[in-house]
Amino acid sequence: MFKTLLISTTPLHRRFLFHKNSIKTKLSILPTSLPSLPSLLSIQFHRLIHSFKVLSMSEETTTTTSSKQVYKHTNRLALEQSPYLLQHAHNPVNWYPWGEEAFEEARKRDVPIFLSIGYSTCHWCHVMEVESFEDEQVAKLLNDGFVSIKVDREERPDVDKVYMTYVQALYGGGGWPLSAFLSPDLKPLMGGTYFPPNDKYGRPGFKTILRKVKDAWETQRETLMKSGTFTIQQLSEALSSSASSNKVPDGVPQNAVRLCAEQLAGNYDPEHGGFGSAPKFPRPVEIQLMLYRSKKLVENEKSSEAKEDLKMVLYSLQCMAKGGVHDHIGGGFHRYSVDEYWHVPHFEKMLYDQGQLANVYLDAFSITKDTFYSNVARDILDYLRRDMTGKEGEIYSAEDADSAEFQGASRKREGEFYVWTSKEVENIIGEHAELFKDHYYIKPLGNCDLSSMSDPHNEFKGKNVLIERSDTYSMASKLGMSQDKYFHILGLCRKKLFDARSKRPRPHLDDKVIVSWNGLAISSFARASKLLKGEAEDTKFQFPVVGCDPKEYLEVAAKAASFIKRQLYNDQSRRLNHSFRNGPSKAPGFLDDYAFLICGLLDLYEYGGGINWLSWAIELQNTQDELFLDREGGGYFNTAGEDPSVLLRVKEDHDGAEPSGNSVAVINLVRLASMVSSSRSEQYRQTAEHLLAVFESRLKDTAMAVPLMCCGADMLFVPSRRQVVLVGPKSTIDFDNMIAAAHASYDPNRTVIHIDPNNKEDLDFWQGNNENIALIAKGSPAADKVTAYVCQNFTCSSPVTDPKSLEALLNPKPL
Incomplete structure (x- = not known):
């Protein structure tokens, strides 16, 4: 069901890909008639639909506009707060934000809508902007024949979910930028992702597609409208399924953990760690499931099996931390690696990765008491404190993959901020350069040569992405020094490179504050405040780890939660807004915002915070049930269903790069049930079991897609x-x-x-x-x-x- 697509359309397009970790909807249950939708259309239009399979899997960004600059064009996006929308505020395209003004304009002009969805740290979004949206000829085609709408998928994940689901269902994959054509009543007509501006390699360019869509709208409108309506009906039925019973059959929850662990183990890479092949995504929910399973095996006196599960987890965590997907100089983790070695990453940094990864490294430390894992957790959290936290405690969303080569340069390159030449390292570090180069596999010709997938188009020729490939003890012994001294020297060297790197143009920072992602970070900071007290008193810390008193992390968690309570929560309505940038967003809170924040607040309380956080968590749970719970069918919808412009209400279950709101909700309900009085406890438990009944087939058949839900299901039925x-x-x-x-x-x-x-x-x-x-x-x-x-x-x-x-x-x- 979940396919990895790798489509190269030009020699420079090295990462047109989509990975199973970014799909979160149950496309496996779509009606079999849906993929054959083009058969409803004419042969000519079938070919047009087929051309949209140029689904370049993309991900990425643009430059930030300067208020002092004089622009030739300014559109409505200049009045928005989203960094992504502001990046397009001076395109010649007459962009609208998502809203009634745009919909009314499309109805009045009787033209289709062109919808473009992306996010500010999305590389291929930036490419399409430069190639097409900044082009006057393309802008004229869009302005004359369409109403063009820009959406930040991080600001409006509900809108993104509708049209991404449509594209995935019809074409088997999706990605950003997402390009979709809609009727004035917002029904999807066709869609794709990135399109090059001109025809290439026998595939239509964006200009050709715009002309064909305009012609199809004028000549085959009725067919298009019928197909759009049919598609939405089919998706709505498939993605809002109900449980046939309020109960989960006996044995299903307990077997789900075992089944998921077996499926993951079957995909384990014993050479490089991780559960799957390249490109390699750090999917923390997989680690959580395997650790949970190992604990259960110990309790059942199956220690040898438990050690096997734990061995896979610990080796994977070690490989990830030693690889280039980890920023050894500044801390934190990049989005994923393009090769099997966890080496050459896509250099974007996302908050949702940092919070989850910090937590699984904390788990590994609590099990092993090995400070290797606690150091990695500190490394992540200290990066967030230093580079991703605002003055009022709010934690920002992301850092871009791209940056300029030097100050004032308009051209950006991926990874420019993070890679090094051998000569740069020698000049900056000096005395210990050879030690450092040996440790991090730095070579004069560059080190992106471990895999054919690492750098197929020689974009990093002569450049080095730091990776640890040798045993530290052996290298220290070879030099006749203690490990402590060796680590100390490495720390001094990293600090020198950090200071030099700080003078480079920084990647774009998306300073939007997203409630759900802050919830994940609040959880990890709160847990670190107590788990790290288990470190030995003589533990030594080296840069970029600060080595602070763990109690400081609890203060960070409380400050972030306070910001959300103050800026994004209405005490009267008891509702959340989804995000903040120069003020709350127009978008309301979604299921993930409530569920992830509740989880963070429960951790904030359980790890030493005040009773006010637990009280607020219960209050939020009540609102979550009011807005999202399907009381008859079971489970939670991802939206409240109050916005008529959002055509689908989805019950998500897939635990991917982020866990699903339903999976987190199950665990929240179990935790709350263990705290409150028996009558309310039973209510929470019944809600959780009804939810699991909705996803019974997933737990039984494709458990690997829902590892966190498997854990939650087992937790509910622990005696x-x-x-x-x-x-x-x-x-x-x-x-x-x-x-x-x-x-x-x-x-x-x-x-x-x-x-x-x-x-x-x-x-x-x-x-x-x-x-x-x-x-x-x-x-x-x-x-x-x-x-x-x-x-x-x-x-x-x-x-x-x-x-x-x-x-x-x-x-x-x-x-």
């Missing part, structure tokens, strides 16, 4: 989730140490609750939401001391007041 209740003053070092002990071992089926008996807000909350917790607090023997109770199967352990004793109680069987 008894363990609760750790901490009672005592929260403003003490003892509290920090006890809550760190409560989280010290890896256990996704554990809930940590903390209550300060001297805090009225705490007591009032628990009195209203779970009287048993309030009773435990009132009955605790010492109000001035932190006491822990471990509860499971309706019984609680004797009180524990020592962190080490609590750790031993919670982790009798380490992995």
